[in-house]
Amino acid sequence: MSDTPDLQDLPDIDPDADINEPRLWRSVGWTARVIKNDDDEGWAVAMIKDGEAEPALIGPWTMGRNKKDPKPLDVNAFNTLVKTASEVLRRHEQQLHAQLHKSVMVSTDTAEFEVTLDIVPDEDDPYAMLTARDGDGEQLAQVRVAPNFKLTRATASTWIENDFRKPNQ
Template identity: 75%
Template sequence: MPENSLPSSALTAEDEAAVPGVQQDPRLWRDDGWTARVIKNEDDDGWAVEMIKDGEPEPALVGPWTMGRDKKNPKPLDTSAFNTLKKTASEVLRRHEQQLHALLHKSVNVASATGADELEITLDIVPSEDDPYALLTALDPYGEQLAQVKVAPNFRLTKASAATWVENDFRRPG
């Protein structure tokens, strides 16, 4: 029997990684940069499905999977189920990316020192295990950088802290 036609329950993780391209088995589908794998649910007697994006160490999505007609084995994966799982897992990853972006990038608008223009003040946190920091940046109404200083990653950007920084001629806070 060729390697590609082995039942997915007979494939080990190493075997799965060695099978390139599209794969459409009842318990393992691989296509378009994603792998769907039906697994035994560790929490109960049922089944679960995990969606893993190629190159990622952890699944983007793990959820319950429907039992088959015999009430023992899982329902086989099919094109429709795979496409739905792929869409849902992609949305989960997108939400995680948006949440991370919101945590690491903040922005407020304040009046310039002269009061003639409105400035955008941004805080971009650079996470690092060794030396985390943040960049506090002032941009004019045309998006040109007026000033930038390195601050602590826990610097709290508010309208008041931004206005104080502008009033102090962009000197490093604290």
């Protein structure tokens, strides 16, 4: 396993205090932990955001000069790891947002509409909200639909043509 103790196993340490050790570094809301890579003879580093149970990033870590022990963490390496792990989380959030939020523009003879679909991934009762807004951004209609409703220009146009009545699903 790892030669570094678990954070919970460290007695009398302020959980908010910075730690700057060769294999454990904590600062600015992140913890970097150098761990033995079980897949090979090398080392890995896990980046954990404060308050999260799982690492945001796990990647290979450089061997030290003796080709046996890991290279110690330092401020530059830690800052680079924080930047990389933050970017991974940001991309994950963007991907999740894109999966849960869709938008199309529909033009009719009389007006232009933005129709959005916002999925609410509730564990017990997932659903989506279909919303129409006019060119000024004013909400014209909103209905609850199934979370698997397919928002396309065609389905949005049909909804508008049917005076915003709940679509058949």
